[in-house]
Amino acid sequence: MKSYAYFPGCSQTKANRAYDVSSRSVAAALGVELRELDDWNCCGASAYLSIDDNKALALSARNLALAEKTSDELVTVCSGCYLVLHKTNKILAGKPRVRERIDHALEAADLSYHGGVKVRHFLDVLVNDIGRERIEEAVTRPLEGLKVAAYYGCQLSRPYGEIDDPEFPVSMDFLARWLGGEPTPFPYRAKCCGGTSMTTSPEVGASLTGKILDSAISGGADCIITACPLCQLTLEAYQKKVSRQMGKKLSIPVLYFTQLMGNAFGLTEKELLLKDSLTAVPALLS
Amino acid sequence: MATISTKELTREFLDGIYDHPDGEKVNQCLQCGTCTASCPTSEVMDWSPRQIFAAVRAEMLDRVLGSNTDWYCVSCYSCTVRCPASIPITDVMYLLKNQGIKHNLMPRGTRGAKLSKAFCKIVSKGGRSAEFGLMMKYYFSTNPFAALGNLGFAMKMLGKGRLSLGSEKIKDVKGLRKMLEALEEISA
Ligand code: SF4
Numbered sequence: 001m002k003s004y005a006y007f008p009g010c011s012q013t014k015a016n017r018a019y020d021v022s023s024r025s026v027a028a029a030l031g032v033e034l035r036e037l038d039d040w041n042c043c044g045a046s047a048y049l050s051i052d053d054n055k056a057l058a059l060s061a062r063n064l065a066l067a068e069k070t071s072d073e074l075v076t077v078c079s080g081c082y083l084v085l086h087k088t089n090k091i092l093a094g095k096p097r098v099r100e101r102i103d104h105a106l107e108a109a110d111l112s113y114h115g116g117v118k119v120r121h122f123l124d125v126l127v128n129d130i131g132r133e134r135i136e137e138a139v140t141r142p143l144e145g146l147k148v149a150a151y152y153g154c155q156l157s158r159p160y161g162e163i164d165d166p167e168f169p170v171s172m173d174f175l176a177r178w179l180g181g182e183p184t185p186f187p188y189r190a191k192c193c194g195g196t197s198m199t200t201s202p203e204v205g206a207s208l209t210g211k212i213l214d215s216a217i218s219g220g221a222d223c224i225i226t227a228c229p230l231c232q233l234t235l236e237a238y239q240k241k242v243s244r245q246m247g248k249k250l251s252i253p254v255l256y257f258t259q260l261m262g263n264a265f266g267l268t269e270k271e272l273l274l275k276d277s278l279t280a281v282p283a284l285l286s
Numbered sequence: 287m288a289t290i291s292t293k294e295l296t297r298e299f300l301d302g303i304y305d306h307p308d309g310e311k312v313n314q315c316l317q318c319g320t321c322t323a324s325c326p327t328s329e330v331m332d333w334s335p336r337q338i339f340a341a342v343r344a345e346m347l348d349r350v351l352g353s354n355t356d357w358y359c360v361s362c363y364s365c366t367v368r369c370p371a372s373i374p375i376t377d378v379m380y381l382l383k384n385q386g387i388k389h390n391l392m393p394r395g396t397r398g399a400k401l402s403k404a405f406c407k408i409v410s411k412g413g414r415s416a417e418f419g420l421m422m423k424y425y426f427s428t429n430p431f432a433a434l435g436n437l438g439f440a441m442k443m444l445g446k447g448r449l450s451l452g453s454e455k456i457k458d459v460k461g462l463r464k465m466l467e468a469l470e471e472i473s474a
């Protein structure tokens with residue numbers, strides 16, 4: 001059984017717990033062990049980078065240092081956490097001056113980090129470590145041509161483009177096909193969802209979110225799948241508001257790619273929490 | 287108001303950006319405008335991403351910092367992956383936000399800054415973030431009445447069991463705070 005250290009991230013403890021629960025269930029169904037990192041802290045997200053670059057890096061370095069005690073790979077399901085942790089690794093490896101400051105800070109917490117942890121997104125683990133054959137084998141309830149718009153957002157493949165193409169990612173489209181679904185044309189697959197601008201400047205946020213919903217619906221999709229809790233929340237929570245602003249009905253079920261996988265694997269509601277959704281996900285998959 | 291000269295601002299900015307991989311490349315901007323054309327929010331920015339690099343060169347960063355530009359950046363990295371000079375533009379935006387906060391050089395009432403500040407306070411205190419506490423802090427620092435507009439959403443999340451009303455804490459809060467304090471000592 002392949003085993004990874006697992007970083008759930010704050011959003012997954014409550015607001016987006018369905019992502020955590022369904023990810024753990026899918027991992028178990030595929031014989032992958034996710035060991036939750038002991039005493040992990042918030043990655044700092046883009047908000048901390050905005051306020052204080054150094055402290056933000058230290059927060060991520062603390063997680064990397066904790067992971068290094070037991071693992072050489074740290075898996076996360078949140079694209080935001082993934083990018084911040086991954087980026088911290090890159091900066092520490094390439095910039096000795098920053099490294100020195102962060103080492104000093106870690107020392108104050110009785111920790112040290114030697115650069116020995118690779119940060120992975122769970123999607124990357126599933127598509128590239130587990131792969132098509134094992135995923136297809138686990139399917140007991142194929143999606144029977146369900147039309148799926150795979151939404152990647154920003155921070156999964158940008159800026160580094162290591163998991164997928166930075167402009168036109170496709171890995172979740174493949175995944176949807178392995179489950180028996182049909183990926184739909186979706187030009188806005190990697191544009192910004194609006195994220196926190198929905199809170200700070202709703203007009204700007206709503207126009208970004210609207211373009212994505214519109215693009216998915218015009219492509220003929222029955223649903224949107226996401227690989228990031230912030231994208232998920234933004235796309236599912238504001239559909240009414242966005243419809244009003246755009247002057248057209250933009251309503252579509254939005255779910256985590258892990259929920260779609262789990263459903264195709266025949267997993268139960270308790271293992272997937274489809275009813276947590278703010279959109280018509282349970283009806284879509286019943 | 288700013289007590290720092292524009293020359294010093296530029297120097298501090300360059301110092302910070304050189305700490306990022308490819309940071310030295312800011313000096314090689316071609317003024318091609320690819321960043322601005324790729325940016326989903328450039329239309330509402332006072333200064334476009336391209337203009338920032340012109341401003342760095344002209345040592346006019348104070349004007350950029352006094353504008354809404356960096357706070358409209360949504361960190362989508364579209365500019366960064368397309369820049370022909372490989373300039374880490376998103377990191378530039380982060381650093382401008384850092385400087386704006388540090389020297390109090392922002393347009394009044396910048397909401398993005400208030401949200402980020404509220405977030406950092408919560409994380410620095412307990413090591414984890416929680417949406418409810420964050421939104422309360424944010425709305426009280428901006429417009430408490432706006433919170434009412436989002437009441438429906440909050441109730442929906444509560445009904446689904448997706449809203450955490452308490453605060454989350456890690457075990458080694460002490461260690462985490464010491465770590466952050468150590469950085470404050472260095473910068474002081
Ligand atoms: S894309 Fe790069 S080179 Fe072109 S204007 Fe923007 S920063 Fe300068």
Ligand code: SF4
Nearest residue numbers: 325359360362363365
């Ligand atoms: S990262 Fe910021 S500046 Fe660059 S394209 Fe995205 S929003 Fe615009």
